[in-house]
Each structure stands twice: as C-alpha cells, then as structure tokens.
Amino acid sequence: MKKSGAVLRTKGWPGLQRRSVLSAGAASLLGACKPWLDADPGSDHITGGFTGINEARGHLLRDTKTWPAPAVQRKTRVLIAGGGVAGLAAARALRLRGMNDFALLELEDEAGGNSRGGSVAGVACPLGAHYLPLPGDDAPEVQDLLEEWGLRQRVAGRWEYDERAMCHSPQERLFFNGAWQEGLLPVQGVGEETLAQYRRFAALVEAARHDARWSIPAFRSAQTPFKQTLAAITFDTYLQQHELTDVHLRWYLDYCCRDDYGAGLESVSAWAGIHYFASRHGFHAPGYEAAEREGLLTWPEGNAWLTRRMASPLAERLHTGQIVLRVEQVKHGVEVDAFNTFTQQMERWQAEQVIVALPISVAARIVRNPPAFLMQTAARTVQAPWLVANIHIARPLFDRPGPAPSWDNVIYGDAASAPGLGYVDAMHQSLLPVPGATVLTHYRALGNVVGGPVKGREQLLQRPWVQWRDDMLRELSVAHPDLLRKTTRIDITRYGHAMAIPVPDAQGRAAQVPPSFGRIRFAHSDWASYSVFEEAFTLGHLAGS
Ligand SMILES: Cc1cc2nc3c(=O)[nH]c(=O)nc-3n(C[C@H](O)[C@H](O)[C@H](O)COP(=O)(O)OP(=O)(O)OC[C@H]3O[C@@H](n4cnc5c(N)ncnc54)[C@H](O)[C@@H]3O)c2cc1C
Structure with a gap:
C-alpha cells in the first residue's frame, strides 16, 4: 500500500497528448521484442528468500495444544500486548502522563508490526508501510507526535513540514499504453466517455463531502444515515447504481482499494470507496484544476522511521519474541x-491494567471470558493477506518515454498481467547527484485473488519463493525490460493476516473506539475497519491516555 492516491494534477494537456503518440510507438516496440522472453538471461543469479515475519511464532499460538506451566512470575502496573503502531502509541501516551511502570510484549524480534523496516544489500527499505500523509486536524495526536520530533513546526504563522521527509518530486506515475504518464489516473489517449465518467465520479465525491463530514480517524465524524447506506453495499454495487462502468475508471478505483484496503472494489464497501477520496483530497477529473496537492512524509525505511523512534525510549520495557497467549481478569488485576x-x-x-493492541482475531482468541463486542467485531472482520517484495537492483533502470522515475511507479493492467501495485523506490529521497543501486519495494494485496483472502493466504504459504520472484519480474519487466539483468536479490515478506478489509456490513457499522472491558482496553487499526497509521496511532494513544 503506498500512496495517498491523489488523483491527478495534470495541467499540461498538450504535453500529454504528444506523449500519447510516443506511447503508441513504444507499445508496438514492446510487443515486438517481448523483453521478458527475448532478453531473458535467466533469473538464477538472483538470490533472496522469505524474510521479515516469523510465521512459526504466529502459528504456534494457533496450533499448540499444551503449553508449559509458567516458570517465571513478573509484575508491572500496565502491560501492553502487541508492539505495532497502536501498542507503541499506547506506550508513548503512558510515558506522557508520567506512567513509567509498564511493559510491552511483542511477538517479533522488533517492534513496529506492519510498519517495520529492513535492508537489502545495505540499502534501507520498508517491510510494510512506507508513508504518512500529512495529518489533518482530525488527527491532533499524530500532529503532536510530528511536532515533538521537529517534523512539523509553525513558521511565520503557518505549519511547515521538514523538507527532508516530504516526498520529493516526481511523486507518482503510471505505465499505460506503453509509456509512463504523470499521476495514476489513466488519461493518455482515453476517450470522451471515460473523461465524462471521471467527471461524474468527481461530482459524486463532492456531493458526498457536502452530505457528510469525512475524517481520519474515521470515528471522529458521525456515521450518518447516508454513510450507513454506503457501508451496507459494495463499492462495485454503488458504481453500477450510478452507471459508472468505464474500464479505466474502474481500474483506477480498484487499484486505490487494493492499495489502501488490501482488496478490490468488489470486496470493499461503498463507504470505504468514497472515504478514500472524501476524507482526504477528493477526486479531481482531468482538465479541472485540482486543489493543491497534499504532501506526504516518507523515508527510505518507510514508516519504520516512525516506529523505531517510538520504540527507542522504551528500552528494557520492550520485550520482543513474546507470544501473548492468555489475558484474563482476576480478582485484583489482570493475569497475562x-x-x-x-x-x-x-x-x-x-x-493492574492491560492494553490489548493486537489484531482483533488474536485478541478474540486470547482474552478469556471475552466481551460480546469483541467477539462480534472479530466475527465480521475479514483480513487481507499481503506480500511485500524488496528488489535490489545494482544499477539504475533504463526508462520508457514519459515522466522521470518517481517515488511511486504503477503498471496498468488486468488481474492477470498486473496483479501487483507497482513499486516505490527506496532511494527516491536520496540527494545523491547520480542514481545508483537501490531497492524497489513491490506490493501485492491478496485480499481478492479468486477465492478471496483464504485462497490468498494459501497462495502466500504454498508458493515457493522462486515462483513469486519470476512472477514479479515478469510483471515489472513490461515497463523495465532490463530489470532481470540488474536485479541481484529479492527479499519477500509475507503477511497472512495483514489488515482488516472494510467489507460491507448489513447494519452499516464502521469505525469504532472499542469500549473498555473492566481493566482491559483495546487498541488496533482493525477497530477502524481499515488500516492506516493515523487510525492505529490515535486508538493506541487513547488507550494509553
Ligand atoms: C504491506 C502493508 C503496507 C502498508 N502501508 C501503509 C502505509 O504506507 N501507510 C500507512 O499509514 N499504513 C500502511 N499500512 C497499514 C498499517 O497496517 C498501519 O499503518 C499500522 O502499521 C497498523 O498498526 P497496528 O498497531 O494497528 O497493527 P499491527 O501492525 O498489526 O500490530 C500488531 C502487533 O501485534 C503483534 N502481535 C500479534 N500477535 C501477537 C501475540 N500473540 N503476542 C504478542 N504480539 C503479537 C504483531 O507482531 C504486531 O507487531 C500498510 C500495511 C501493510 C500490511
């Protein structure tokens, strides 16, 4: 998942028209030389493997029937289970209110959850989340965090963000019809009917913004009857109701849903489809002046830059490699x-108190005598599997016609030819004068492969690394025929249960702040019904406050 999905900021139509001529030439050249087949030097020189997640630990919780009796007794005032963004935010909130007697237990060897980072051949890269949109006024807790670290400051009465972390230009481009184009909405050479549908969808988003307030975190704006209606149907149904059937519009909206929610427009609710645009930047049809583009913050290691900073003051209070198995309220406190x-x-x-900052499915499994709201939410939470591949390339890639290499580079295509979400370049923020080796982080959401998330998880576990490697290289080679030759290593991180998919809910329910359950509080992005930093952080912060 990788960008805020700002739609289009094209002002120079004539330039794009010119490129569409180039693109036709490039397309036929591409078709003629079949780069993957003809220039194939074999992929055996590429090393790598699966990395990042210790699946055996997660599965131990599910599969182990008998655990050893406790051998060690420990005591703390507040215990946090789970060290993702939500758990780390809870820990920070505790510290801010002077509560330092706490411990955080995390399954993996490093805190951060879906927002951890790694490196391939010495190049830092994300293992999951990699950007943070500039937080709006509905996320004051996130704004405060950025201020605390000096990333956001008031200069001459205006808020300014640290230029080093602001995503540098060019930000995003799409490989469409054999050439790169600026922005991710297909525009080069599309017909009048497509443009008309873009305008109609833009008008619907604007109307939705007038009808209701949309916020991130989502719980900060009311779930109006209009939003409830949207939450009860799929985005696909909504588009059909409005006769929005254009193939390019649908590709773009499907891409946005897969990118943010882990599954496409046939799986997510219409609430989610509209929230994506209405809560941030809107949808701007080509030819219409877009509102000033919203910025975003990113780092070579992605949002691990943030989680490592949140984890560092915890020192010995952070206990990694811990599988939390049981949380139970007892007479004078909570036993874990x-x-x-x-x-x-x-x-x-x-x-004395426990904050369960775990995915809802795990929470439902380990909290004894669980409250009804936990079990009900767990029963309707569907999780998307994800795959993140970090592809190390030794030298810069040749480029096709169109805009320069961008931070986010996406390839247009159907589910068979382009099942992934493109790639982001880990060295994009580098100020080095000459491009060199880098890591391209390629994302795949497997929430709506044929057969749904269950099939996606099966694929994730069963397919060998070499098959993923060749599949991804084949997909990306359409835009970069020299990718195969220049790739040295591919490390793949597999997430079986990465994030909640905001699927339709018959009763139109959406985000919630989970109530306390005696001495237990809950925090995790799953409670928002979809997963972004602001949701996870705010829920964690509230649980620790
Ligand atoms: C591939 C990918 C890309 C993403 N990209 C972005 C992005 O660019 N920007 C963005 O804002 N968001 C992105 N997200 C969403 C991301 O999920 C959130 O930003 C955020 O990291 C979620 O934090 P969390 O604390 O809610 O959940 P999690 O990250 O799920 O944290 C839960 C933690 O609990 C731990 N845990 C689980 N079970 C146990 C147990 N039994 N005992 C102990 N610990 C346990 C886990 O190891 C994990 O650390 C992305 C997600 C994925 C999967």
Missing part, C-alpha cells in the same frame, strides 16, 4: 501468560 521464544519458558505477568 506469554511464551518467551528466547528462553522457551512461559512467563506469567500480573498487571
């Missing part, structure tokens, strides 16, 4: 059992 994967011992924690 966690299996320490380093010592292979069961540890029993006594706490």
Whole structure:
C-alpha cells in the first residue's frame, strides 16, 4: 500500500497528448521484442528468500495444544500486548502522563508490526508501510507526535513540514499504453466517455463531502444515515447504481482499494470507496484544476522511521519474541501468560491494567471470558493477506518515454498481467547527484485473488519463493525490460493476516473506539475497519491516555 492516491494534477494537456503518440510507438516496440522472453538471461543469479515475519511464532499460538506451566512470575502496573503502531502509541501516551511502570510484549524480534523496516544489500527499505500523509486536524495526536520530533513546526504563522521527509518530486506515475504518464489516473489517449465518467465520479465525491463530514480517524465524524447506506453495499454495487462502468475508471478505483484496503472494489464497501477520496483530497477529473496537492512524509525505511523512534525510549520495557497467549481478569488485576521464544519458558505477568493492541482475531482468541463486542467485531472482520517484495537492483533502470522515475511507479493492467501495485523506490529521497543501486519495494494485496483472502493466504504459504520472484519480474519487466539483468536479490515478506478489509456490513457499522472491558482496553487499526497509521496511532494513544 503506498500512496495517498491523489488523483491527478495534470495541467499540461498538450504535453500529454504528444506523449500519447510516443506511447503508441513504444507499445508496438514492446510487443515486438517481448523483453521478458527475448532478453531473458535467466533469473538464477538472483538470490533472496522469505524474510521479515516469523510465521512459526504466529502459528504456534494457533496450533499448540499444551503449553508449559509458567516458570517465571513478573509484575508491572500496565502491560501492553502487541508492539505495532497502536501498542507503541499506547506506550508513548503512558510515558506522557508520567506512567513509567509498564511493559510491552511483542511477538517479533522488533517492534513496529506492519510498519517495520529492513535492508537489502545495505540499502534501507520498508517491510510494510512506507508513508504518512500529512495529518489533518482530525488527527491532533499524530500532529503532536510530528511536532515533538521537529517534523512539523509553525513558521511565520503557518505549519511547515521538514523538507527532508516530504516526498520529493516526481511523486507518482503510471505505465499505460506503453509509456509512463504523470499521476495514476489513466488519461493518455482515453476517450470522451471515460473523461465524462471521471467527471461524474468527481461530482459524486463532492456531493458526498457536502452530505457528510469525512475524517481520519474515521470515528471522529458521525456515521450518518447516508454513510450507513454506503457501508451496507459494495463499492462495485454503488458504481453500477450510478452507471459508472468505464474500464479505466474502474481500474483506477480498484487499484486505490487494493492499495489502501488490501482488496478490490468488489470486496470493499461503498463507504470505504468514497472515504478514500472524501476524507482526504477528493477526486479531481482531468482538465479541472485540482486543489493543491497534499504532501506526504516518507523515508527510505518507510514508516519504520516512525516506529523505531517510538520504540527507542522504551528500552528494557520492550520485550520482543513474546507470544501473548492468555489475558484474563482476576480478582485484583489482570493475569497475562506469554511464551518467551528466547528462553522457551512461559512467563506469567500480573498487571493492574492491560492494553490489548493486537489484531482483533488474536485478541478474540486470547482474552478469556471475552466481551460480546469483541467477539462480534472479530466475527465480521475479514483480513487481507499481503506480500511485500524488496528488489535490489545494482544499477539504475533504463526508462520508457514519459515522466522521470518517481517515488511511486504503477503498471496498468488486468488481474492477470498486473496483479501487483507497482513499486516505490527506496532511494527516491536520496540527494545523491547520480542514481545508483537501490531497492524497489513491490506490493501485492491478496485480499481478492479468486477465492478471496483464504485462497490468498494459501497462495502466500504454498508458493515457493522462486515462483513469486519470476512472477514479479515478469510483471515489472513490461515497463523495465532490463530489470532481470540488474536485479541481484529479492527479499519477500509475507503477511497472512495483514489488515482488516472494510467489507460491507448489513447494519452499516464502521469505525469504532472499542469500549473498555473492566481493566482491559483495546487498541488496533482493525477497530477502524481499515488500516492506516493515523487510525492505529490515535486508538493506541487513547488507550494509553
Ligand atoms: C504491506 C502493508 C503496507 C502498508 N502501508 C501503509 C502505509 O504506507 N501507510 C500507512 O499509514 N499504513 C500502511 N499500512 C497499514 C498499517 O497496517 C498501519 O499503518 C499500522 O502499521 C497498523 O498498526 P497496528 O498497531 O494497528 O497493527 P499491527 O501492525 O498489526 O500490530 C500488531 C502487533 O501485534 C503483534 N502481535 C500479534 N500477535 C501477537 C501475540 N500473540 N503476542 C504478542 N504480539 C503479537 C504483531 O507482531 C504486531 O507487531 C500498510 C500495511 C501493510 C500490511
């Protein structure tokens, strides 16, 4: 998942028209030389493997029938289970209110959850999330965080963000009809009917913005009857109701849904489809002056830049490699059992209060005598599997006609030819005068492969690394025939249960701030019904406040 999805800021139509002539030439050249087949030097020189997530630990929780008796007893005032953005935000909130007697237990070897980073051949790259849109006024907690770190400051009465973290230009481009075009909405050479449908969709988004307030975090704006109606149907149904059937519009909207929600427009609700645009930048049809483009913050290691900063003050209060197995309220507090994967011992924690910052499906499994709201939300939460491939290239790639290499580079195509979401360039923010080796982070959302998320998870676990490698190289080689030769290594991170898909809900329910359950509080982006930093952070912050 990778960009805010600002639609189009094309002002220079004539330039684009000219390029569409070039693109026709490029397309026929591409078709003639079949780069993947003819220039194929074989992919055996490319090393790599699966990395990032310790699947065995997650599956231990599901599959183990008998655990050893507790061998170690520990005590803390507040215990946080789960060290993703929500858990780390809860820890920060505790510190801010002077509560320092807490511990955070995290499954993996590093905190950060879906917002962790890694490196390939010495080049830093994201393992999951990699950007943060500039937070709006509905996310004051996130604004405060950025201010605390000096990323946001008031200069001469205006808010300014640190230029080093603001995504540099050019930000995004689309490989469409054999050439790159600026922005991600297909425009080069599309017909009048397509443009008319873009305008009609833009008008619908504007109308939705007048009808209701849309916010991030979503719980900060009311779930009006209009939003409830949208939440009850799929985005696909909504588009059909409005006779929005154009293939390019549908491709773009499907791409946005897969990119932000892990599944396409046939899976997500119309609430989610509209929220994507209405809560941020709107949808601007070509030829219409777009509102000033919203910026975003990004780093070579992605949002790990943020989570590492949040984790660093925790020091010895952060316990990694811990599988939290049981959370139970007892007479004078809460008892938590966690299996320490380093010592292979069961540890029993006594706490006055526990913050469960875990995916809802895990929370429902480990909280004893769970409250009805947890079980009901767990029953209707569907999770998308994701795959993130970090592709190390030794030298810059040759480029096709069109705008220069951008931060976010997407390839147009159907589910068979372009199942992925393109790639972001980890070195895009680099100020080096000459481009060199880099890592391209390629994303795939598997929430709506044929057969749905369950099939996606099966694929994720069963397909060998070489098959993923060749599949991705084939897809990206359409735009970069020299990719195969220049790739040295591909590390793939597999997320079986990455994030909640905002599927339709018959009762039109959407985001919620989970109520407390005795001495237990809950926080995780799943409660928002979809997953972005602002949702996870705000819910975590509230749970720790
Ligand atoms: C591939 C991908 C790309 C994304 N890109 C972006 C992006 O660019 N921008 C953006 O804003 N958002 C992005 N997201 C969304 C991202 O999920 C959120 O930004 C955020 O990281 C979610 O944090 P969280 O705390 O809610 O959940 P999680 O990240 O799921 O955190 C839960 C934590 O609990 C731990 N845990 C689970 N079970 C146990 C257990 N039994 N015991 C102990 N610990 C356990 C996990 O290891 C994890 O650390 C992306 C997500 C994915 C999957």
